[in-house]
Amino acid sequence: MSSAAARPVAEGAQGCGAPTILKERGQREVFCGLTGIVWLHRKIQDAFFLVVGSRTCAHLLQSAAGVMIFAEPRFATAIIEERDLAGLADANAELEGVVDRLLARRPDIKLLFLVGSCPSEVIKLDLAEASRRLSRRFLPDVRVLHYSGSGIETTFTEGEDACLAALVPEMPAAAAADRSLLVVGALAEVVEDQFRRLFAALGIGPVHFLPPRRAAELPAVGAGTSFILAQPFLANTARALAERGARRIAAPFPLGAEGTTLWLRAVADHWGVPPRAFQDATAFGEQRARRALSSRRERLSGLRIGFFPDSQLEIPLARFLSRELGMVPVEIGTPYLHRELMAPEIALLPPGAMISEGQDVERQLDRFRAARPDLTVCGLGLANPLEAEGLATKWSIELVFSPIQGYEQAGDLAELFVRPLARRARLAV
Numbered sequence: 001m002s003s004a005a006a007r008p009v010a011e012g013a014q015g016c017g018a019p020t021i022l023k024e025r026g027q028r029e030v031f032c033g034l035t036g037i038v039w040l041h042r043k044i045q046d047a048f049f050l051v052v053g054s055r056t057c058a059h060l061l062q063s064a065a066g067v068m069i070f071a072e073p074r075f076a077t078a079i080i081e082e083r084d085l086a087g088l089a090d091a092n093a094e095l096e097g098v099v100d101r102l103l104a105r106r107p108d109i110k111l112l113f114l115v116g117s118c119p120s121e122v123i124k125l126d127l128a129e130a131s132r133r134l135s136r137r138f139l140p141d142v143r144v145l146h147y148s149g150s151g152i153e154t155t156f157t158e159g160e161d162a163c164l165a166a167l168v169p170e171m172p173a174a175a176a177a178d179r180s181l182l183v184v185g186a187l188a189e190v191v192e193d194q195f196r197r198l199f200a201a202l203g204i205g206p207v208h209f210l211p212p213r214r215a216a217e218l219p220a221v222g223a224g225t226s227f228i229l230a231q232p233f234l235a236n237t238a239r240a241l242a243e244r245g246a247r248r249i250a251a252p253f254p255l256g257a258e259g260t261t262l263w264l265r266a267v268a269d270h271w272g273v274p275p276r277a278f279q280d281a282t283a284f285g286e287q288r289a290r291r292a293l294s295s296r297r298e299r300l301s302g303l304r305i306g307f308f309p310d311s312q313l314e315i316p317l318a319r320f321l322s323r324e325l326g327m328v329p330v331e332i333g334t335p336y337l338h339r340e341l342m343a344p345e346i347a348l349l350p351p352g353a354m355i356s357e358g359q360d361v362e363r364q365l366d367r368f369r370a371a372r373p374d375l376t377v378c379g380l381g382l383a384n385p386l387e388a389e390g391l392a393t394k395w396s397i398e399l400v401f402s403p404i405q406g407y408e409q410a411g412d413l414a415e416l417f418v419r420p421l422a423r424r425a426r427l428a429v
């Protein structure tokens with residue numbers, strides 16, 4: 001967990017039905033970026049994440065990943081204990097020793113991430129230099145990269161952004177004439193395969209995904225590359241890709257029937273796919289998704305929902321829940337508001353929606369206690385106390401771990417919001 005101090009609260013402007021934006025700085029209740037390892041290690045199958053951290057970091061990872069069973073773990077923590085500056089050389093040597101032993105034991109590892117954390121003894125280590133030194137030693141068999149998952153610098157999903165941004169400079173250069181589409185953001189393989197099929201039906205290709213399933217499949221990037229974000233929390237990765245000459249396709253995110261259609265259409269329009277061909281390729285999937293949503297709409301329509309800031313998925317989720325399921329967002333918390341990336345989503349929010357950026361958790365709790373939404377989406381740390389106060393909650397972390405993007409998943413995504421309400425109704429009988 002991480003927290004930050006300092007107060008000032010500033011109200012954002014409101015006009016023409018645009019959402020009110022409340023900026024807050026204060027105590028935060030959000031996981032740190034190390035959490036991303038829990039889904040990233042499953043995605044890049046020959047990568048290993050070595051957290052350079054403390055026992056706290058090791059505990060966080062173990063409890064976040066506790067529900068999973070591994071044949072061979074693909075992450076670990078090198079515990080750097082408290083030491084003075086004179087002990088730094090030893091710490092570097094220790095880290096190299098851990099890497100040596102790991103790579104000798106695990107020849108399947110092709111990509112090793114050294115992941116920084118926030119204990120002061122880790123901050124003193126130069127992980128950029130350590131990864132360069134180790135890469136020199138182990139290339140071409142293993143590439144060693146680094147990024148920070150520290151709670152001081154990152155919240156929850158920003159760990160994925162930092163990891164993917166670290167991959168971008170490693171991507172080979174593509175010739176400007178080589179046109180390709182890059183889908184950016186870790187997606188479940190089943191979702192990735194569905195999108196591959198849809199893009200093939202639309203005649204769009206070649207299509208690559210970042211992160212790739214294997215380190216050697218890192219796609220090439222250049223001026224002919226267009227990319228679309230599949231996850232909303234990847235501002236640094238988007239910037240790094242733009243610096244390599246790639247062009248971002250702006251769109252809402254592929255959540256729900258409408259969101260998926262708008263996301264696909266943005267790519268199709270960019271690619272010059274005729275409207276008729278687009279209709280032919282997407283109508284069936286969209287109709288199935290709408291059918292799957294209709295029964296859930298009966299359960300959710302008119303109910304009020306509030307989001308604490310956590311995964312940065314909050315704004316796209318609020319758009320989906322309000323437009324496709326008739327829910328009423330009372331407050332949409334987000335740890336950061338990337339206005340440019342979020343513009344297509346914000347344009348679709350209901351008039352007068354309230355977005356809060358950042359967090360002052362006590363004030364926010366007071367607002368939720370006063371508003372008493374029918375469902376509150378929040379982190380694990382807040383769920384139990386709110387349940388004890390009689391509020392129904394949904395763990396936001398589940399929304400990051402579950403396959404929720406695309407037509408086929410639209411019904412399952414809605415079901416994630418139906419379930420806690422159904423459970424509560426059963427308990428109340």
Ligand code: SF4
Binds near residue numbers: 032054117149
């Ligand atoms: S990186 Fe920092 S916030 Fe995250 S688990 Fe380690 S000590 Fe805690």
